[in-house]
Amino acid sequence: MIDTITLEVARYRPEQETEPTFERFEVPFNKDWVVLDALNYIKDRLDGSLSYRWSCRMGVCGSCGMMVNGEPKLTCATFLSKYVPGPIRVEPLRYFPVVRDLAVEMTDFMDKLKSVKPWIIRQEERPLSEGEYLQTPVQLDNYKQFSMCINCMICYAACPVYGLDHHFIGPAALALAQRYNMDSRDQGTDERLDLLSQHEGIWGCTFVGECTKACPKNVDPAGAIQQYKLKAATEWFKSFLMPWGRK
Ligand code: SF4
Ligand code: FES
Structure with missing residues (x-):
């Protein structure tokens, strides 16, 4: 069993970048964690400037949709364990303009x-x-x-x-x-x-x-x-x- 897993997270900060880039983060691997838990870990412990939407963490509010390894997913219902050994690429929802990092224009x-x-x-x-x-x-x-x-x-x-x-x-x-x-x-x-x-x-x-x-x-x-x-x-x-x- 692995201890950590790598997330490649799309970043786009319009005040400092003209094009989206990817940033790699190493997060603890916990088999009960979903992709949203890993993003929250990054935001709480590694880079508080990461922007994305979520609310309910239980597949009800509909706000945590992102591309995970090229597929559109609710990140609160998508387990890290599905992507072992990684890396897991997380991007904003395809076909929508990006406002910042993983947040799109609705x-x-x-x-x-x-x-x-x-x-x-x-x-x-x-x-x-x-x-x-x-x-x-x-x-x-x-x-x-x-x-x-x-x-x-x-x-x-x-x-x-x-x-x-x-x-x-x-x-x-x-x-x-x-x-x-x-x-x-x-x-x-x-x-x-x-x-x-x-x-x-x-x-x-x-x-x-x-x-x-x-x-x-x-x-x-x-x-x-x-x-x-x-x-x-x-x-x-x-x-x-x-x-x-x-x-
Ligand atoms: S995938 Fe489309 S139809 Fe299904 S819940 Fe989300 S917005 Fe509604
Ligand atoms: S956080 Fe509400 S649906 Fe995922």
Whole structure:
């Protein structure tokens, strides 16, 4: 068993570097440690200036996503022991601009989430006196999988289509749209479909499926996109047969 393991950590301090570089750190090897523990060790004991994001340390907040040996991972759920004897290369999430060291700019991702109208849309609201909108366990199951997303952006770092075209709305935003489309209380599918049927929406996806493989929460964004494509194709066919109305 080894006592220490080497991390090669990407550094980018815009006030002193024009290009990212790598810095090597030797950290204690503990079989219970995840990559995030090693980064915290570096920050606490070796170099307090190292910048990265994390919060919950339990796969819930979605903020600790980074590239680990070339693959997008939640660093709080990725054990050092998987990479023995090392070295382990840690880089910021691919395809996003780097703000500093391992922290990336999230604005594009947040804008994409917002653009799919991720809220319940009603054509007609019921008066409060009629009570809440009830839902059966089966109706909940219809969309529950898509609601498990923690916005970690790992599926974007895994998606070659997003890598080539940043206008592509991307896997998590499409899964989020489907989370609301499949909700029995929602009546906004057509509104979202108009937006997402554009090239940058569902049709940009060439079904590589890497998003679903990489997702740490089993959300299956690739499945959501396929469902969406089927729906869009059906609606197009209906509008062709019945041009007077799309319902
Ligand atoms: S779909 Fe999965 S990989 Fe993508 S942001 Fe959500 S949890 Fe992360
Ligand atoms: S620290 Fe919250 S998901 Fe990793």
